[in-house]
Amino acid sequence: MTARTSAESPRGIPEATVARLPLYLRALTALSERGTTVCSSEALASAAGVNSAMLRKDLSHLGSYGTRGVGYDVANLRYQISREIGLTQDRNVAVVGLGNLGQALANYAGFRSRGFRVVSLLDADPRLFGMTVADLQVRPVAELEAVVAELDVAIGVVATPAEAAQEVTDRLVAAGVASILNFAPTVLSVPEGVDVRKVDLSIELQILAFHEQRRSPSYAPTISTTPAARGAVAVQEEGR
Amino acid sequence: MTARTSAESPRGIPEATVARLPLYLRALTALSERGTTVCSSEALASAAGVNSAMLRKDLSHLGSYGTRGVGYDVANLRYQISREIGLTQDRNVAVVGLGNLGQALANYAGFRSRGFRVVSLLDADPRLFGMTVADLQVRPVAELEAVVAELDVAIGVVATPAEAAQEVTDRLVAAGVASILNFAPTVLSVPEGVDVRKVDLSIELQILAFHEQRRSPSYAPTISTTPAARGAVAVQEEGR
DNA sequence: CTCGGTTTGTTCCTGCGTTCACAAACTCCT
DNA sequence: AGGAGTTTGTGAACGCAGGAACAAACCGAG
Ligand SMILES: NC(=O)c1ccc[n+]([C@@H]2O[C@H](COP(=O)([O-])OP(=O)(O)OC[C@H]3O[C@@H](n4cnc5c(N)ncnc54)[C@H](O)[C@@H]3O)[C@@H](O)[C@H]2O)c1
Ligand SMILES: NC(=O)c1ccc[n+]([C@@H]2O[C@H](COP(=O)([O-])OP(=O)(O)OC[C@H]3O[C@@H](n4cnc5c(N)ncnc54)[C@H](O)[C@@H]3O)[C@@H](O)[C@H]2O)c1
Numbered sequence: 001m002t003a004r005t006s007a008e009s010p011r012g013i014p015e016a017t018v019a020r021l022p023l024y025l026r027a028l029t030a031l032s033e034r035g036t037t038v039c040s041s042e043a044l045a046s047a048a049g050v051n052s053a054m055l056r057k058d059l060s061h062l063g064s065y066g067t068r069g070v071g072y073d074v075a076n077l078r079y080q081i082s083r084e085i086g087l088t089q090d091r092n093v094a095v096v097g098l099g100n101l102g103q104a105l106a107n108y109a110g111f112r113s114r115g116f117r118v119v120s121l122l123d124a125d126p127r128l129f130g131m132t133v134a135d136l137q138v139r140p141v142a143e144l145e146a147v148v149a150e151l152d153v154a155i156g157v158v159a160t161p162a163e164a165a166q167e168v169t170d171r172l173v174a175a176g177v178a179s180i181l182n183f184a185p186t187v188l189s190v191p192e193g194v195d196v197r198k199v200d201l202s203i204e205l206q207i208l209a210f211h212e213q214r215r216s217p218s219y220a221p222t223i224s225t226t227p228a229a230r231g232a233v234a235v236q237e238e239g240r
Numbered sequence: 241m242t243a244r245t246s247a248e249s250p251r252g253i254p255e256a257t258v259a260r261l262p263l264y265l266r267a268l269t270a271l272s273e274r275g276t277t278v279c280s281s282e283a284l285a286s287a288a289g290v291n292s293a294m295l296r297k298d299l300s301h302l303g304s305y306g307t308r309g310v311g312y313d314v315a316n317l318r319y320q321i322s323r324e325i326g327l328t329q330d331r332n333v334a335v336v337g338l339g340n341l342g343q344a345l346a347n348y349a350g351f352r353s354r355g356f357r358v359v360s361l362l363d364a365d366p367r368l369f370g371m372t373v374a375d376l377q378v379r380p381v382a383e384l385e386a387v388v389a390e391l392d393v394a395i396g397v398v399a400t401p402a403e404a405a406q407e408v409t410d411r412l413v414a415a416g417v418a419s420i421l422n423f424a425p426t427v428l429s430v431p432e433g434v435d436v437r438k439v440d441l442s443i444e445l446q447i448l449a450f451h452e453q454r455r456s457p458s459y460a461p462t463i464s465t466t467p468a469a470r471g472a473v474a475v476q477e478e479g480r
Numbered sequence: 481c482t483c484g485g486t487t488t489g490t491t492c493c494t495g496c497g498t499t500c501a502c503a504a505a506c507t508c509c510t
Numbered sequence: 511a512g513g514a515g516t517t518t519g520t521g522a523a524c525g526c527a528g529g530a531a532c533a534a535a536c537c538g539a540g
Binding site: 481482483484485486487488489490491492493494495496497498499500501502503504505506507508509510 | 533
Binding site: 282296304306307308310312 | 485486488489490
């Protein structure tokens with residue numbers, strides 16, 4: 001899912017663990033809001049929806065912040081994870097492509113509260129220039145390089161149509177953005193050292209569809225091992 | 241990421257493979273539109289952004305649809321994957337929660353073109369009732385059970401605030417929906433046999449932030465292996 | 481028909497991720 | 511102070527995923 005091939009981070013935090021740390025952070029925040037000050041690995045794990053042994057192993061990679069016989073201090077653990085992820089300093093985000101999805105993202109309050117500031121909105125459509133979304137004006141994508149430099153953009157969100165995604169990404173990367181979140185259904189190629197994560201909602205739906213078909217095998221998939229009926233079948237309509 | 245613990249599907253397609261099949265489908269569609277009728281595992285793999293050995297192994301789980309010395313017939317392979325995923329029949333989708341994100345999803349044309357029909361929009365806010373989004377009228381969430389039954393809803397998309405997500409999910413499940421796509425930042429608990437997939441954009445950003453911090457270790461994270469400074473640290477501001 | 485070139489399907493191997501299980505460490509009660 | 515009860519941190523086992531490498535199969539030229 002990431003560009004980097006190594007599954008291990010420099011100082012040794014496994015990728016799978018990194019992907020779960022934000023989950024723990026969210027669970028800790030929920031506990032904290034409920035007034036809980038200390039919690040066991042069992043409690044935290046169930047709040048995060050994972051196995052408690054896995055939680056303990058994950059946390060052990062950050063250091064030894066628990067107390068045997070007691071559990072974890074919620075406030076301290078929350079800080080330690082925040083620091084490890086790098087959330088102690090805010091990061092600036094630029095959203096490119098302000099169609100349906102881009103506008104929803106720009107309006108989302110959950111980003112800022114987690115340390116991500118959406119500081120710039122860029123689009124190619126002149127009709128959108130100057131439009132205000134979430135207290136920001138949409139600016140021409142031509143200004144991308146200037147915006148990235150001036151506003152110290154760390155993360156670029158690509159919410160353009162698939163055809164434009166690679167070009168936009170190239171420009172973001174050239175301007176110095178090394179972290180990309182891509183919503184367009186395309187494979188982005190980026191140079192070494194740039195981190196791309198993709199979110200593809202159609203793929204999620206398709207995975208759900210697969211499991212559903214497995215549950216109700218009405219149309220028994222009839223795998224024909226014989227290479228007989230080849231190239232004949234009509235394919236479902238599938239635009240885009 | 242899924243509710244089912246087994247990483248292997250009944251007839252033996254690994255989860256990791258299932259997650260990539262939609263990728264291959266997309267790549268095949270692109271090739272097909274470019275007029276390509278046959279392609280090698282190498283070409284398809286690079287279009288999908290994966291290793292060619294992995295692609296071949298993935299495809300071998302569906303059957304033997306390639307021809308040695310030649311490659312794969314694009315149209316046929318596309319159909320075989322579609323059938324395996326269960327895309328030969330359309331599926332009805334209900335979107336619950338029509339705020340920023342829900343409206344963007346309802347307006348997205350890419351779902352229908354891939355065999356997912358958004359057939360119902362539900363919200364709790366009376367001000368939205370009757371509003372037309374993507375040719376559909378927003379209906380009260382009170383009608384959820386009726387809608388699921390009448391319109392044969394197979395997949396429920398939860399785009400409500402986190403607080404409402406579990407309740408909405410419970411009702412969807414009780415009404416017979418066994419596939420849920422959740423956008424709310426919460427852990428959903430569902431009975432055995434129900435499939436939940438989550439999309440959490442904040443988590444994606446946090447993972448990017450982690451890797452970025454690793455690249456530029458300005459604030460060297462200073463893991464204190466000594467259990468000295470414990471429970472003392474003040475926590476960073478982190479509202480919601 | 482035979483042979484060289486090409487590409488698939490599969491086997492083997494390595495490494496990561498997950499879970500189990502337990503010793504070490506801590507608290508609290510007597 | 512000592513012992514019973516908890517809970518963490520980790521060593522070990524196991525299963526899965528990814529990648530390299532190769533034999534089998536196919537095509538086309540001669
Ligand atoms: N809307 C969804 O729910 C949804 C779901 C899944 C995937 N996606 C994907 O997300 C992307 C955006 O979806 P959307 O529904 O918002 O599409 P959209 O068509 O509504 O918006 C795309 C926006 O990108 C702008 N744009 C086009 N070329 C550009 C360029 N070169 N530079 C800057 N901006 C440019 C357009 O002007 C437009 O405003 C698409 O790739 C889509 O496939 C969207
Ligand atoms: N907008 C984004 O880009 C974004 C990004 C990441 C995560 N999310 C998550 O997605 C969810 C929706 O985000 P949003 O920005 O669209 O929020 P929103 O507040 O704009 O919309 C939420 C909608 O849900 C409706 N709702 C509330 N309770 C309901 C109930 N019980 N039944 C049915 N509908 C109900 C509300 O009336 C509202 O229309 C949230 O959980 C949010 O955290 C959104």
